[in-house]
Amino acid sequence: MEILYAILILLGIGALLGLGLAIAAKVLHVKEDERIEEVAKKLPNYNCGSCGYAGCKSLAEAIVTGKEENLRKCKPGKEDANFKPIIEYLEQHPNSDGTKVKVHL
Numbered sequence: 135m136e137i138l139y140a141i142l143i144l145l146g147i148g149a150l151l152g153l154g155l156a157i158a159a160k161v162l163h164v165k166e167d168e169r170i171e172e173v174a175k176k177l178p179n180y181n182c183g184s185c186g187y188a189g190c191k192s193l194a195e196a197i198v199t200g201k202e203e204n205l206r207k208c209k210p211g212k213e214d215a216n217f218k219p220i221i222e223y224l225e226q227h228p229n230s231d232g233t234k235v236k237v238h239l
């Protein structure tokens with residue numbers, strides 16, 4: 135009988151902790167700018183770091199947030215395959231205040 139109580143107590147603790155994590159995930163969720171993911175998809179995705187960022191997604195985030203304007207920081211990137219699609223995408227998806235994301239080759 136005591137083992138049954140121990141199991142029930144552990145199950146209860148597990149359920150409470152799981153519920154706490156689920157609530158924290160909902161409350162603390164930070165909505166990411168979907169343009170970051172789209173720009174990251176258009177980069178070569180080698181994650182080589184030769185751009186000086188931790189990976190393609192980090193460069194994409196820097197581009198979208200305006201911290202990086204030079205697309206040629208991505209050394210393996212190709213103008214037609216990567217950079218032009220990014221420029222076109224960002225022209226079509228401006229910032230929430232209507233300003234364009236500044237990028238150049």
Ligand code: SF4
Nearest residue numbers: 181182183185190208
């Ligand atoms: S240089 Fe280009 S391919 Fe390499 S991590 Fe940076 S964005 Fe990705």
